[in-house]
Amino acid sequence: MTSKKPHILIVGAGLGGLTLAQGLRRNGISYEIFERDDGPDARRQGWAIGLHSVLEELQTGVPDDLPSVVSNVNHLQPLKLPPQFVMHVSGSRLGVTGGPDTFVLRASRQRLRKWLSTNTSITYGKQAVRIEETKDAVTVQFQDGSSASGDLMVGADGINSRVREYLLACDNEKTLKTHPFAVVVGETTVSGAEFERQLVLAHSAYLAVSDDRTLSIFVGLDKVSEDGKTGSYYWFFMIPDEDTDKPDHWTKHASQAERLERVSQCAKAFDDRFTEILKLTPAEGVRTDAFSFRDAEIDEQELVSSSRVTLLGDAAHPMAPFRGEGGVHTIRDGLNLAACIAKTCNGGYPTINEAMKRYQQEMITRGSEAVRQSRGQIRRDRQENEPWMVWGHPARPTPEESLKLEDCS
Structure with a gap:
């Protein structure tokens, strides 16, 4: 590959794909986003999502024309209540409440997606069906007969990822x-x-x-x-x-x-x-x-050798929601990949191949560990002294409170 800035194809306009796009936009790197849905409201986009350890990086990793994420996506608005998750187990009330020492945000997925879509262009109605790599480019063919080519392609197409099937040379039904x-x-x-x-x-x-x-x-x-x-x-x-x-x-x-x-x-x-x-x-x-909960651990050695195609989010490490970690890892993937690509353009990595390798190794290791931890949260044989984890924090005794709606506005 040449030293010019690469053109990135992003397959999937969910939270991870949009985070990547904003990170690329911040660094002046060209991209295109392709989404299989016919429009932003073509289907339900999921429910509220917990964010915690990635919040500061998210705000600083996107362009300055995006407003404050905390004040724009909070699912509790207009109520003046901190985010709070409580686990009622064996007569105990264990929880995590947002505060100075536990900075967390539970985001409206719809608001977060709208925030991440600021000043981006998404091409809808593009279902990926085939991927082809050559020495100089990668091309994605869409169901409608159209295609697009670029220097790199990122599968941000969710748990039923077509790009994952290409990289693993294996049907999703066998992987999940x-x-x-x-x-x-x-x-x-x-x-x-x-x-x-x-x-x-x-x-x-x-x-x-x-x-x-x-x-x-x-x-x-x-x-x-x-x-x-x-x-x-x-x-x-x-x-x-x-x-x-x-x-x-x-x-x-x-x-x-x-x-x-x-x-x-x-x-x-x-x-x-x-x-x-x-x-x-x-x-x-x-x-x-x-409805079912599915997950997958991907071994990097199983991936088809590719220097032009990678994954992020649920396409790479789908996990059950038992610890509230999936959204955090998806957004972290997008930020990390954008940073790796930008670092290559600035001479930090000798080649884009090296940047992709570094990103993928860290992402798969971190994502696989998160998948295993999520499984462990809901084990029936877990020990009484094992801590329950919520939003990246151990759940602690949380006293019940009296509450009136008129006092929360």
């Missing part, structure tokens, strides 16, 4: 491992006293685990209405089940009402405080897709 849980997902909105009771359990999100450590309920606040009176919530109910991958499993065909009824029966193992959100969810608020 499904956690042995049947998962039911619901969404609902609450207001008034019901909203206050949820905020008392935790401002941002909480996890309740049954006494026998078999059943789990995760409940998250996605966003708050502009008047601060209503909260939009989502929940996961997790039931141990080794057969979730089977084509005839009940999660593949059960109706919304059937899913909610199954959850209601299992929920009898919990205190009523933790199941109120389930009772407030109508059947039409239950998702019907066969």
Whole structure:
């Protein structure tokens, strides 16, 4: 490759791809972003996301024309409450609350994506189907018959990454491992006293685990209405089940009402405080897709030899959300890769090949460790003295508080 600044193809306009784009833009490096969706609102983009150790780097790693990330993406706005995650386990209330010593942010994914899209151009409707490398370039072919060429290509195309399949020469179904849980997902909105009771359990999100450590309920606040009176919530109910991958499993065909009824029966193992959100969810608020948690550890030695193609985020190290780490690692990947490419342009690395190698080694090592740690968080055989980790911090005893909405505005 020549010493000129490279042109970067980014496949995927999620949080990682957009972070990379902003890092490149800050350094005057050209790029194109291709997204398979037909538009920014073509499908649901996920729920609120926890950010912590990467916040300062994120703000300094993007161009100056982006406003403050903290003041623009906080999912609790307009409520004046700190982010808080609480784990209700074995009668204990363990949590992490944002403050001077635990600087964390729970971001509205929609707001964060909009923030990261500032002054960028995204080409929608581009589903990658084939990748070709030559001595001088890499080309991606799209389903619509078009193509694009550049010096480097980055697969930021999520858990079902087409670019990963190319680099591993292996179908995603063989790479991804499904956690042995049947998962039911619901969404609902609450207001008034019901909203206050949820905020008392935790401002941002909480996890309740049954006494026998078999059943789990995760409940998250996605966003708050502009008047601060209503909260939009989502929940996961997790039931141990080794057969979730089977084509005839009940999660593949059960109706919304059937899913909610199954959850209601299992929920009898919990205190009523933790199941109120389930009772407030109508059947039409239950998702019907066969939702599951999947992850993967990629060995660098398994990758097809390539000096022009790499991965980031869920395309590289998909992980379950049990520690709230996936978003942090995705954004860190984008920032690190942008910095490596910029360092090459400034003479810090002798070649772009060396920069890619350095980035990939660190990213795979860090990402694989995060995948393993996430698995360990939800193990049924975990010891009583093992710390629960949330947002990069050990969960500590967190006293319950009284709370009124009118005092939070």
